[in-house]
Amino acid sequence: MAILSEDEAMRRAIDLAVRGLGSVSPNPIVGCVLLDPAGHVVGEGFHAYAGGPHAEIAALAQAGDRARGGTAVVTLEPCNHVGRTGPCSTALVDAGLARVVLAVPDPNPIAAGGTETLRAAGIDVEVGLRAEEAENANIAWLTAVRRRRPYIIWKYAATLDGRSAAADGTSMWITSEEARADVHTLRGTADAIIAGVGTVLADDPRLTVRTPSAGGPAVRQPLRVIVDSSGRTPADARVRDAAAGTWIATTADVGADHRGRVDLTALLTALYDRGIRSALLEGGPVLAGAFLRAGLVDRVVGYLAPRLLGAGPAALGAAGVHTIADAIDLTIVDVTQVGPDLRITAVPRQKEG
Template sequence: MVSPAEDKAMARAIELAARGLGATSPNPVFGCVILNASGQVVGEGFHAYAGGPHAEIVALAQAGERAKGGTAVVTLEPCNHTGRTGPCAQALVRSGVSRVVIAVADPNPLAAGGAQALRDAGVEVVVGVRAAEAEEGNIAWLTSVRRGRPYLIWKTAATMDGRAAAVDGSSMWITSEAARMDVHRLRGTVDAIMIGVGTVLAEDPRLTARDLRTGSLAIRQPLRVVIDSQGRTPADARVRDSAAPTLIATTALLGADADGRVDLRAVLRELHHRGIRSVLLEGGPHLAGAFLAAGLVDLIVSYVAPKLLGDGPAALVGAGVTTVTDAIDLEVLDVDRVGPDLRLTARPRVSADSGNL
């Protein structure tokens, strides 16, 4: 059982953890709130960037001596190993806290064991408080650890009749500026943005995270990934500029699947090896269909414009569905207005491929 103060502190810790989205990979996001012996907040912290101090260290620095006899409330089990920073479990023991409340146990075998180390030192430990909320906030990192691949979000934009472009191929702009600004916000929370070579050849996108109001680039840029089986990306394509790092995924580099195209699982393995924990898939309908057919899509963010085209390329092609009974069933998580458009967030009800790649 936890007190109302501890429950409120966990909600705050989850909120703090979200501030690190897009900046902590290959580490998770996590937050910490320190309560003194009377249940008052005396310290707060979150993991801001990879290699930087962990949330517990930041919060303990604020709390100082007031942490003694108090409670540390953390979204993820404190680490118990020395990496670029020291073990947080031992820092909590040294601080003199008498109780640690944890949302989610650490599934990473290299860092796990913090809860037991705290118990061995005489600290009371409670695990599982607001676990579902904390998992959602840290879903990319948790997925990458559990499945050995990045968490993959498919972003799509279409008219109300499901068209991604008009008959003449024009697609700028189906959705509003407000929706496009929202996409750039989303880009800023992931580690990589992925498209296919067809999109490069048709649109020559820069594929960066920007502030559309000022045109300025975000401080941290995701890795740009182009799925390009035969290496057709032009040397002067904008995805090859110096604005952000780029990986051109070819069969020569990563191997081919049974159809002679880039092995998508090999791509995800390579990205995971590079510390990429979340990917935003912005490719065309065929690439999206290939990832869906392979069971590798974890979340869908769909922007729907209040427009009708009547004809033109569909937003999704080749997802392996041949009859209504094979339809990919989705669980809708959120529906919101973004300017004149709708943003729907959903995930496949049949869980994405859970095996290691």
């Protein structure tokens, strides 16, 4: 059995947690490593699917009596409520743990309180180990629960000069096959894919995850959400097929903004109420601009092809920026080459003052 420090165990727990991305929503991703009193790893687990055993329960099942007197290292505060499974805080108490080290407190008021339960039982609890790393891994769920709306990732593809299509409207394919495969992996981590009716009318996309399963479990398909103020989505559009669930969101469903279009804030509230915690925004430049103008984009993932068009539609439409001082500033958090293309990931910066 390997011997790990608590810091090393937390790093391992975070690696375990991310295995649940795309399969546990509306629950959080969580990883857990159990150490015996000498620091040997005696159990580990992660939350693999919604309704299934939580990370702590999976790790305890592996450890058995070897966990007694040891330490649980977990990425999120152990839950303290009875849902489809029992409270993990009580399970840790019953297993005889002496210490629990957690990275991030649970912001969900329904499940929070595990720390108090553990301390009341005489267990030593430390909070905050590798908190930033654990937070980043679970950022979509944490942000959604704190804001009561889904975490929104705007994904776009463009040429190096920012064009999403040529002057004649052709856009298949701007980026490489490798980049398109990467997009399907990204789709697989989201609960929903959002596009506008303009994209449906122009391209008739399927908006599904198409990733080879290699004999593994079937791919979980995100909900397809079409922002369609007046219900213009054709009856034979591919987004209406049986490959995944679809919601044609109209003003009659969620209400209208001052322009008579779908109220995006109300739309996201409705999606949250449906259990959607993360969504990939794949609409055209108009819808992307509307989301950015409303301050509803949490992350930007841009795929840039080493090509130049010089004319044609821009990747982003009007976003409420009228002067350079109003620019939406971004912090780049990752740049990766995918085939011949670049994938740039960035997050909007908060305006000072």
